[in-house]
Amino acid sequence: MAEQKKSKPSVAEFVNQVRTETSKVVWPTREETVRTAIFVFIFMVLLALFFFGVDSLFNAVVNFLLTLA
Template identity: 75%
Template sequence: MRASRMAEKTKKTSPAEFVNQVRAETSKVVWPTREETVRTAIFVFIMVIILSLFFLGIDSIFGAVVSWLLTLG
């Protein structure tokens, strides 16, 4: 019931006004430079490689431990 009262109080925005608001907010955004984008992409790629190798190592260790435990029985 409370939600319906709050919905009645909110002002409805027309589609044209919404588009104008989106354009105004988009113009305030500070977009990254090409150099920042490339640097960030390289950093992400390197971190993906490092973490992939890390998890491969952890998975291999756990796999070896489980295989060893299964051979005990």
């Protein structure tokens, strides 16, 4: 059972396929992009504060344990 190899498309066919697929993409509006960027920024700040708090807590615990030694 020999497998048949698929023929590779030419460069022109490839470019046409890429254009066809790109035209199917639903691009976000400017408002959606700005809203998403603001959401990501807020979430990033919240996560930074959370990890700062966790890091500070671990730092305090380690410093306390080092004073016992």
